[in-house]
Amino acid sequence: MIRFTDVSKRYPGGYEALKGVDFHLAPGEMAFLTGHSGAGKSSLLKLIALIERASSGQVLVGGQNLARVKSRHIPFHRRRIGIIFQDHRLLFDRTVFDNVALPLIISGHARREVERRVRAALDKVGLLDRARSFPVTLSGGEQQRVGIARAVINRPPLVLADEPTGNLDPELSREIMEIFRDFNRVGVSVLIASHDLDLIRQMPHRILRLDHGRLASDIGVTV
Numbered sequence: 001m002i003r004f005t006d007v008s009k010r011y012p013g014g015y016e017a018l019k020g021v022d023f024h025l026a027p028g029e030m031a032f033l034t035g036h037s038g039a040g041k042s043s044l045l046k047l048i049a050l051i052e053r054a055s056s057g058q059v060l061v062g063g064q065n066l067a068r069v070k071s072r073h074i075p076f077h078r079r080r081i082g083i084i085f086q087d088h089r090l091l092f093d094r095t096v097f098d099n100v101a102l103p104l105i106i107s108g109h110a111r112r113e114v115e116r117r118v119r120a121a122l123d124k125v126g127l128l129d130r131a132r133s134f135p136v137t138l139s140g141g142e143q144q145r146v147g148i149a150r151a152v153i154n155r156p157p158l159v160l161a162d163e164p165t166g167n168l169d170p171e172l173s174r175e176i177m178e179i180f181r182d183f184n185r186v187g188v189s190v191l192i193a194s195h196d197l198d199l200i201r202q203m204p205h206r207i208l209r210l211d212h213g214r215l216a217s218d219i220g221v222t223v
């Protein structure tokens with residue numbers, strides 16, 4: 001699903017955020033990406049989503065060499081990826097339903113299909129009864145779940161999450177991780193950047209650790 005071959009990322013100004021990174025995430029695999037602040041976790045996810053481009057090396061996503069994706073085709077690339085940020089980026093002047101529906105409306109789905117899929121996605125994250133609420137009336141954990149529902153509404157084969165539990169207490173963090181595991185159980189590939197080692201060590205998934213831009217360790221499935 002994702003293959004990095006000797007990938008480096010140097011930002012304008014010269015800072016090298018990723019250095020010679022090699023790894024492969026198989027279709028249907030779930031893994032965590034960890035490392036100290038500034039280790040390069042977000043940079044790695046940004047390369048996969050084509051928010052940034054690699055300076056050297058090769059990034060393949062779903063068999064496609066991202067160096068060959070033209071700028072005007074980036075939106076199509078992103079539609080195949082569900083991206084979840086720590087600060088969920090919800091629209092606060094729209095209801096929960098409308099926030100989740102947005103990607104479907106943009107891609108031109110019929111109203112009835114939108115209704116059906118939004119309800120299913122909200123049910124999946126346990127928020128069906130909050131569909132008509134505005135995000136400001138929800139807790140941080142609930143807002144994050146709305147962000148997850150929105151990210152997966154297009155049924156992407158790959159989900160990327162950047163510190164999805166950053167502001168949440170341990171109990172809520174575990175609940176969020178369980179939602180990702182549920183997606184993974186139905187075949188979605190999942191890559192989650194997180195510095196919460198206590199939490200991710202409890203999960204039976206591979207852990208990739210970055211250290212100053214290098215892949216320092218890659219610990220496989222333990223269960």
Ligand SMILES: Nc1ncnc2c1ncn2[C@@H]1O[C@H](COP(=O)(O)OP(=O)(O)OP(=O)(O)O)[C@@H](O)[C@H]1O
Pocket residue numbers: 011012013015016017035036037038039040041042043044195
């Ligand atoms: N657009 C940019 N321009 C220049 N340098 C950048 C840019 N984005 C990130 N960096 C630098 O690259 C390094 C890696 O940043 P990155 O955000 O990938 O790390 P991270 O592991 O996600 O950190 P954190 O856990 O703090 O979010 C940092 O030193 C950062 O300052």
